[in-house]
Amino acid sequence: MNQPRSATRSWVGPYGRLLSHPVLRRVLPGMLVSALGDGMSVVAVAWLAVQISPSGQAGVWTGLAVAAYALPAPLGAALLARLMRRLRAARLVAADATLRAVGLGSVALLAVAGLLDPVVYVALLALSSLLHAWGSAGAYTLIAELLPEEDRVTGNALLSTFTQAAYVVGPALAGGLTALIGPGWVIGVDAASFAVLAAAGWSISTRPAAAGETVAAGRVATLGGESAESRESAESGESAESGESADGGVVPEAGAWRTILDRPRLLGLILVTCAFFFLYGPVEVALPVHVAHELHGSPDLLGLYWTVFGIGATAGGLAGAALLRNRPPWRVVVGIIIGWGAALLPLGLTDAVAPGLAGLAVGGLIYGPFTAICTALFQRSTPPQALSRVLAARSALTIPSTALGTLLGGPVVTAMGGRPTLLISALLTIALGVSVAAVLWHARRGRRVS
Known part of the structure; x- marks a missing residue:
C-alpha cells in the first residue's frame, strides 16, 4: 500500500520543486502560452497560405510557408552567433519571442487588412523563425542553470510536454477560430502569445539575482562541477578563459562545433536525431493525403489522428521522463526510435482507422520523453559556459x-x-534504431576487449 504512494511522491516531487522555483514560476506560463500559439499556427499558417496563393500554386506556397517557419533557424544560429552567444539564457528566450511576436504580428496586420501577398508572407515567416534555434537553446539552458542535475530531465520533460500538449489543443482551437474569424486573426493570437513570453523573459533577464538566491544556487546545484560564482560570470556574458567539465577537469572556452566535435557521443546524438526527425517529416505530408484521398475521410478524422498522438505524447512526456530517469539514456533513445517506427506500421499496412489511431496514440506515448532524454545527455556532457551555444x-x-x-x-x-510513404517511413525508422543499437553494442564490446 505504501509502494504506490511512494511512487506517486517520487513522480510529483520533481514537478513540485520545478513549479515552486521563483524564476521558473514567472517564465513557464509564458512558455506554455507561446507553445499553445505555435500549436494553433500548425493550422493557421498553412490555411492562410492556401487562401493568398495564386490559382494553381497553393501547394508550392504552402510548402514554402511551412518550411519558412523552421528552416531559417540554422542561418540565425550561424550568422548571429557572435552576438547571441553573449546573452544569458533568459535573454535568448526573450529575443526569440520578441522577433516571433513582431514577425507574426506583421503577418496578422497585413492579412487582416487584405494587403498580404505570398512573397511577403514567406519572408515574414522566415524572419520570425531566425532566432528560434537560440530561443530553444535558451529555454533548456535556463533549466540547466536553475535546477540541480537530478531535476533537469523533469524540467526538460515539462518544456517538451508544453509543445506536445499544444498539438492536442492548438489545432482544434485554431480550426474553429479560423472558420469563425479567419487565419490572419489566429496568427495574431500566436503573435500575442509570444509577446507574453517576451515580456516574461525580459523581466527575468533584467532583474539581478538576489544574494540569497546566489548562495542557494551554490548549495543545491552545480553545472557539471562548476561553481555558482563561475556560472554567474559565464551568464553575465564575460568571456571565461576556462571552465570545468563534467569530470572536474579544465576545459578551454571553445566554439559550439568544436565542443561537439570533441565529444563524439554528442555528435552522434545530433546525427541520429536529425535522421530520426527527417524520417518523420514525410508523415506530415503522407497522413493528410492518406486520410483525404485513400480513406476519403474528413478533416475531423485527420484532427483525430493528431489529437490521439498529442495525448499520447503529452502523457509520455510527463510520466515517461520520471519513469526512465534512472535508465541508460542511449538505450532509451534507441527504444524510442524503434518504438515510433513500429507504431507507424498499422498506418502503413492497413486502411482500417482503428489500428492507425491506436498506433499513433502508442507512438505519441513512446516518443514523449525523447526530447527530455536527449537534452539531458547534452546538459550532462557539455561544459556549462558552452551549453547555450x-x-x-x-x-x-x-x-x-x-x-x-x-x-x-x-x-x-x-x-x-x-x-506506402507511411510504411517506408516506419521501416526506415526501425532500421535506423536497429543500426544505432548495433553501433552502440560494438562500441561497448570494443571497450570491454580493450
Missing part, C-alpha cells in the same frame, strides 16, 4: 530536419501514395 547548434540542425523531410515527402507521396 551547443544547444543552439543542435537546434540549428534538428529543427530543419523535419521540414526537409516534409519537402522530400511531397514528391514521394505524389509518386507512391500516402500509405
